[in-house]
Amino acid sequence: MHLEIAERPGxxxxxxxxxxxxxxxxxxxxxxxxTGLDHPFPPLRGEAPTVDRVAxxxxxxxxxxLSRDRDLSCAHCHQPGHGLxxxxxxxxxxxxxxxxxxxxxxxxxxxxxxxFWDGRAPDLESQVLGPLLSPDEMAADPVQxxxxxxxxxxxxxxFARAFPEAGDxxxxxxxxxxxxxxxxxxxxxxxxxYDRYAAGDRSALSESERRGLTLxxxxxxxxxxxxxxxxxxxxxxxxxxxxxxxxxxxxxxGIAERRGFFQVPSLRNVARTAPYMHDGSLKTLDEVVRFYxxxxxxxxxxxxxxxDDQIRPFSLRDSEVADLVAFLGSLTDESASxxxxxxxxxxxxxxxxxxxxxxxxxxx
Amino acid sequence: xxxxxRVGGLCAVLLLAAAPAAARVIHVAxxxxxxxxxxxxxxxxxxxxxxxxxxxxxxxxxPDIALRGIVRGGERPVLDGGGELxxxxxxxxxxxxMSGFRIQHYKGNGVxxxxxxxxxxxxxxxDDTGLYGVYPIMSRDVTVTHCTITRIRDAAIYxxxxxxxxxxxxxxxxxxAGIEIENTNDADVRDNLVYDNTAGILVFVLPLKLQKQGRRxxxxxxxxxxxNTPNFGDPHAIVGRLPYGGGILVMAADDTVVENNWxxxxxxxxxxxxxxxxxxxxxxxxxxxxxxxxxxxxxxxxRNGLDPHPSVVERWxxxxxRIWDGTGRGNxxxxxxxxxxxxxxxxxxxxxxAAPPSDTTGWPPEPAPAPAAAPLAEADHxxxxxxxxxxxxxxxxxxxxxxxxxxxxxxxHTVTSxxxxxxxxxxxxxxxxMPGESFQHTFPAxxxxxxxxxxxxxxxPMREATVTVVE
Numbered sequence: 053m054h055l056e057i058a059e060r061p062g063x064x065x066x067x068x069x070x071x072x073x074x075x076x077x078x079x080x081x082x083x084x085x086x087t088g089l090d091h092p093f094p095p096l097r098g099e100a101p102t103v104d105r106v107a108x109x110x111x112x113x114x115x116x117x118l119s120r121d122r123d124l125s126c127a128h129c130h131q132p133g134h135g136l137x138x139x140x141x142x143x144x145x146x147x148x149x150x151x152x153x154x155x156x157x158x159x160x161x162x163x164x165x166x167x168f169w170d171g172r173a174p175d176l177e178s179q180v181l182g183p184l185l186s187p188d189e190m191a192a193d194p195v196q197x198x199x200x201x202x203x204x205x206x207x208x209x210x211f212a213r214a215f216p217e218a219g220d221x222x223x224x225x226x227x228x229x230x231x232x233x234x235x236x237x238x239x240x241x242x243x244x245x246y247d248r249y250a251a252g253d254r255s256a257l258s259e260s261e262r263r264g265l266t267l268x269x270x271x272x273x274x275x276x277x278x279x280x281x282x283x284x285x286x287x288x289x290x291x292x293x294x295x296x297x298x299x300x301x302x303x304x305x306g307i308a309e310r311r312g313f314f315q316v317p318s319l320r321n322v323a324r325t326a327p328y329m330h331d332g333s334l335k336t337l338d339e340v341v342r343f344y345x346x347x348x349x350x351x352x353x354x355x356x357x358x359x360d361d362q363i364r365p366f367s368l369r370d371s372e373v374a375d376l377v378a379f380l381g382s383l384t385d386e387s388a389s390x391x392x393x394x395x396x397x398x399x400x401x402x403x404x405x406x407x408x409x410x411x412x413x414x415x416x
Numbered sequence: 417x418x419x420x421x422r423v424g425g426l427c428a429v430l431l432l433a434a435a436p437a438a439a440r441v442i443h444v445a446x447x448x449x450x451x452x453x454x455x456x457x458x459x460x461x462x463x464x465x466x467x468x469x470x471x472x473x474x475x476x477x478x479p480d481i482a483l484r485g486i487v488r489g490g491e492r493p494v495l496d497g498g499g500e501l502x503x504x505x506x507x508x509x510x511x512x513x514m515s516g517f518r519i520q521h522y523k524g525n526g527v528x529x530x531x532x533x534x535x536x537x538x539x540x541x542x543d544d545t546g547l548y549g550v551y552p553i554m555s556r557d558v559t560v561t562h563c564t565i566t567r568i569r570d571a572a573i574y575x576x577x578x579x580x581x582x583x584x585x586x587x588x589x590x591x592x593a594g595i596e597i598e599n600t601n602d603a604d605v606r607d608n609l610v611y612d613n614t615a616g617i618l619v620f621v622l623p624l625k626l627q628k629q630g631r632r633x634x635x636x637x638x639x640x641x642x643x644n645t646p647n648f649g650d651p652h653a654i655v656g657r658l659p660y661g662g663g664i665l666v667m668a669a670d671d672t673v674v675e676n677n678w679x680x681x682x683x684x685x686x687x688x689x690x691x692x693x694x695x696x697x698x699x700x701x702x703x704x705x706x707x708x709x710x711x712x713x714x715x716x717x718x719r720n721g722l723d724p725h726p727s728v729v730e731r732w733x734x735x736x737x738r739i740w741d742g743t744g745r746g747n748x749x750x751x752x753x754x755x756x757x758x759x760x761x762x763x764x765x766x767x768x769x770a771a772p773p774s775d776t777t778g779w780p781p782e783p784a785p786a787p788a789a790a791p792l793a794e795a796d797h798x799x800x801x802x803x804x805x806x807x808x809x810x811x812x813x814x815x816x817x818x819x820x821x822x823x824x825x826x827x828x829h830t831v832t833s834x835x836x837x838x839x840x841x842x843x844x845x846x847x848x849x850m851p852g853e854s855f856q857h858t859f860p861a862x863x864x865x866x867x868x869x870x871x872x873x874x875x876x877p878m879r880e881a882t883v884t885v886v887e
Contacts, residue, residue, distance in 0.1 A: 088508030088509035267502065270502040272525070272546065361622075361653055
């Protein structure tokens with residue numbers, strides 16, 4: 053048993069260590085002097101991920117054993133093929149039930165100051181327990197899930213290795229959260245064509261993409277004020293006025309003045325995570341740019357108190373909208389995309405299609 | 417040996433890389449593309465532009481570029497957006513220098529520098545460039561000098577989320593705001609001519625920015641006159657709601673010094689010192705909305721506030737040379753028998769009071785320090801609000817004792833008299849206590865006082881808390 057997990061390819065990939073090392077090295081050689089856009093990322097937040105915890109976290113991430121019905125893993129909503137989101141307007145939970153919000157992609161999530169659209173979790177460790185324990189999502193029972201993991205020798209071994217200081221209590225809800233958080237912290241995306249341009253390779257962006265980068269930094273569009281490089285987000289919630297009655301951050305905080313505020317998502321890999329907004333109501337990036345150009349929710353009769361002062365109508369030519377969307381595509385880098393393991397320690401199927409409710413579009 | 421060779425070789429490569437190439441001057445003749453020249457430029461180069469009209473929106477991402485307009489016989493190069501292009505110049509390379517241009521008819525902005533260390537904008541003439549004239553943001557070591565900027569729908573000269581800025585010898589008129597220093601530390605605004613704007617000089621801290629504070633701006637030796645132009649900004653934006661007739665307004669920025677300015681004929685007020693309003697401050701509770709330690713020193717006031725905007729009359733009763741809303745700590749106004757005042761009379765400045773020391777720490781700025789709590793000695797009992805609960809929830813005190821509530825949560829809370837979930841507001845009625853803030857109350861009568869937190873009373877630990885006062 054001790055060796056079994058180590059011998060199975062996929063659970064403890066050496067590629068993880070290689071990735072960690074690659075992160076420490078500079079991106080590919082630049083053709084010219086670095087531009088003024090070449091800013092380092094801020095430090096990763098929270099516990100530094102260790103190889104053992106990341107490997108354990110990866111197995112847990114893909115293992116449906118965590119859900120009450122043994123049919124949902126983290127990866128069912130955070131799919132490697134969809135920018136670590138799910139491609140759906142709103143997430144589907146236990147038994148295919150419709151949830152309230154759009155699944156966010158996970159790239160660079162380790163740099164986030166607050167998690168969830170409404171920012172209610174201050175760190176990844178508390179965030180992962182949300183969907184895990186929510187009765188509408190994975191619906192895990194906190195005692196039962198630990199018992200299940202403890203019953204699987206490969207996990208006993210994996211937890212013991214990842215949390216040696218915990219001794220006999222290595223398998224716990226706390227360790228589970230920390231291992232998943234460690235795994236998520238290495239899902240970085242910092243080597244897009246934009247990054248190569250920033251580092252000095254002037255040929256990395258097309259002319260259209262370069263014009264789009266200029267539009268992002270314009271005081272006409274003001275995109276950069278909430279999506280500045282290098283992370284292309286800011287660590288707070290704000291309101292743009294997507295119509296609807298979801299109070300977001302203001303709802304969980306009890307602050308009326310912040311109703312309709314949501315955490316600002318990063319634009320990295322944004323071309324891979326359609327549809328958009330907290331409710332998935334906009335299908336394409338073209339629609340998103342036009343939504344902002346009309347002043348966000350101001351064009352939809354949303355109470356201006358729910359909308360940031362900087363969200364104002366602006367005019368762009370169609371070719372400029374296309375340039376901006378083209379630039380957003382240059383922010384794609386999925387080199388850290390986790391490979392889907394062939395099997396997981398529970399022996400349950402990995403990323404198997406869920407019941408018909410999940411994919412059927414004919415559901416009311 | 418092999419290793420030594422390798423190391424030696426590496427050193428040689430590094431030396432080559434570090435050796436500065438001879439700075440070149442790239443000349444742009446009238447009718448040619450400035451952007452093409454900028455794309456060829458290498459760090460240290462100067463791009464020199466002949467007089468002429470250039471229909472371009474420029475980006476400068478290469479570090480250490482000087483973009484120099486040749487001014488000859490009263491002629492200078494004109495960047496003209498034709499009402500269609502978005503921004504005249506966007507620069508990210510550090511440092512960045514620009515001088516000698518006229519910039520006109522853009523939709524967004526004249527010149528913006530974003531996260532640049534070392535910004536030097538000199539002798540620019542900027543007219544009708546949309547929301548801003550020049551817009552250094554998240555930059556440091558900024559100078560904006562000898563520029564003339566007109567007909568801007570927000571601020572002619574804006575410096576935001578930056579540190580160390582000199583804004584001097586500029587002439588700004590017929591804009592909504594003349595000069596705006598926002599969420600910025602250590603700005604020096606002096607010797608500017610600021611007239612015929614809606615409001616002259618603004619020193620603000622606004623919510624939902626990355627940098628949460630603005631401190632130690634010095635506004636001095638400016639001529640701030642006749643800023644009575646009706647507001648033509650977007651009526652939904654904060655700036656679009658500024659009343660006309662404003663001279664110098666300090667809002668939520670701390671340690672500001674305003675002195676030796678010539679403040680004249682501004683119809684609403686000469687110098688105002690106010691807090692950020694509650695609605696705006698609650699949008700960002702990492703921000704400290706009060707205006708503290710502002711020193712309004714000797715200024716020359718003449719005929720301000722004589723024909724105030726209706727909103728000024730509504731709020732203050734009348735216009736005046738000096739207005740203070742009575743909030744904040746450590747604010748003072750130098751005695752001035754000639755000046756008129758509205759709002760709350762401000763304490764007089766002590767003559768010997770020194771200007772606060774300049775800050776020399778680096779970027780990024782330290783987060784705003786939690787407001788220093790008053791020493792516990794002033795209160796007899798302390799209730800801490802932490803983790804969405806009052807600790808202790810039930811407290812017994814003696815008649816005449818003072819109880820202080822200290823918010824150690826990252827969310828705002830209140831201490832409000834109530835019964836169950838019913839809000840009574842008397843005798844306990846605290847403002848929103850921001851993180852780190854406290855509120856205290858002295859109980860003069862015996863009895864049982866129940867209270868709750870208004871935004872969080874649905875959570876049981878945040879209601880039906882009590883103070884019992886015994887003889």
